[in-house]
Amino acid sequence: MIAEEIATEFDVPGRLAALQPIGTGNVNDTYRVILRTTFSEEQYILQRINRVVFKDPVAVMANMKAVTDHAHARIRDEADEADRIWQLPRVISAKNGDDFVVDSEGEYWRALSLIASTTNYDRVSEPAHAAEAGAVLGHFQRIISDFPIEELADTLPGFHITPGYLAQYDSCLSGKIAKKCLESSSEARRLHRFVDLRRDFADVLESACERGELCHRPIHGDPKITNVMIDTLTGKGTCIVDLDTVKPGLIHYDFGDAVRSSCNPGGEETSDLSEVFLDLDLFEALVKGYLDEARAFLSENDRKYLFDSIRLITFELGLRFFADYLAGDVYFKTTYETQNLNRARVQFALCESIEKQEEKMREILARYCQG
Ligand code: GN1
Ligand code: MG
Numbered sequence: 001m002i003a004e005e006i007a008t009e010f011d012v013p014g015r016l017a018a019l020q021p022i023g024t025g026n027v028n029d030t031y032r033v034i035l036r037t038t039f040s041e042e043q044y045i046l047q048r049i050n051r052v053v054f055k056d057p058v059a060v061m062a063n064m065k066a067v068t069d070h071a072h073a074r075i076r077d078e079a080d081e082a083d084r085i086w087q088l089p090r091v092i093s094a095k096n097g098d099d100f101v102v103d104s105e106g107e108y109w110r111a112l113s114l115i116a117s118t119t120n121y122d123r124v125s126e127p128a129h130a131a132e133a134g135a136v137l138g139h140f141q142r143i144i145s146d147f148p149i150e151e152l153a154d155t156l157p158g159f160h161i162t163p164g165y166l167a168q169y170d171s172c173l174s175g176k177i178a179k180k181c182l183e184s185s186s187e188a189r190r191l192h193r194f195v196d197l198r199r200d201f202a203d204v205l206e207s208a209c210e211r212g213e214l215c216h217r218p219i220h221g222d223p224k225i226t227n228v229m230i231d232t233l234t235g236k237g238t239c240i241v242d243l244d245t246v247k248p249g250l251i252h253y254d255f256g257d258a259v260r261s262s263c264n265p266g267g268e269e270t271s272d273l274s275e276v277f278l279d280l281d282l283f284e285a286l287v288k289g290y291l292d293e294a295r296a297f298l299s300e301n302d303r304k305y306l307f308d309s310i311r312l313i314t315f316e317l318g319l320r321f322f323a324d325y326l327a328g329d330v331y332f333k334t335t336y337e338t339q340n341l342n343r344a345r346v347q348f349a350l351c352e353s354i355e356k357q358e359e360k361m362r363e364i365l366a367r368y369c370q371g
Helices: 058-081 127-144 161-172 176-184 188-196 203-209 253-262 280-297 300-304 306-327 340-354 358-369
Strands: 015-021 029-036 041-048 108-113 216-217 226-231 237-240 247-249
Touching: 015 188, 041 280, 058 127, 127 216, 127 226, 127 237, 127 253, 127 280, 161 176, 161 203, 161 306, 176 188, 188 306, 188 340, 203 306, 216 253, 247 253, 253 280, 253 306, 253 340, 280 358, 300 306, 306 340, 306 358, 340 358
Parallel strands: none
Antiparallel strands: 015 029, 029 041, 041 108, 216 247, 226 237
16 A cells, blocks of 8 residues: 555644655655644654564554653653753554554554654764764663563564574575575675674674673664764754664664764765774764763673674674675665675674774773773
């Protein structure tokens, strides 16, 4: 069913004036909806949930509703002491009272309030922006840290479990498409060797979790820089969006993802690898912004694994892109043929830069962990 027909199924008044595809998301389809009444205009965000990725959209919406209700209450309670107006999208009900609409083809759609007067960016060039990315993630993790994880469904089993992605990658290597890609592309063979050299590292967080050093908490799951909304009036971060991966996990996945996406001046899609590196000035700013919010709820062991989480999540995303390329682009949306290969090259180049700068990054982390 087309988005235009769905756009008026939610509890928002007015006649449809415009429906604009927005965002650069690799998974869901996102639109800005503009509705008009005689005296006003209403705008909201409409999304079709990708059912290849999210097998249980009802559970995704239940998590999202529960966590946003909790977070909104915390934001309200802390409003007087806050240095800014923190925001967070609200789930808008359908006209029949549900938190989603199912169309005639069985596709799930949801509506979310629009965070007005904000902008998001797909790369960072200023330390002040990186600091806001850190502050927004730390703030979000803090206000959901007391949400009981037993009440959150695991909407994406295996998400961020790097050894699982490695196993998936291994099993796709014997497929026809993978064999052909590896035979014909020396770059694909180089990335294959890159993965092989890091196999032993893949379980660093999961084994710390098994040993009881790290524990699951509610996490965002996808705090990449494009999901951080910056207030166009003040330049401050106001909220984090894209809440469909909120689920129990390690806060390290979030921290690693925020660093890999915010501290690489080239961004995820560049084909110029000379732009891709871990910028230490951006990193220091992000770490400060994050730890000012998160320091109080991080344990000694949590701190110990912060560096590894950055290297791991960068490696993991490269591996996920590369495996998808070798599987014939079945998961991440693409607009050109070798896009997933290129995305993998970027993440692996970033991973190498992180490895080279380990000592300096650990020094920065140690400095700000102490306060
Ligand atoms: C996907 O859909 P989007 O763009 O928010 C992916 C993330 C990746 C990200 C990389 C559910 O996020 O894990 O880090 O692409 N989301 C899912 O751009 O797989
Ligand atoms: Mg996402």
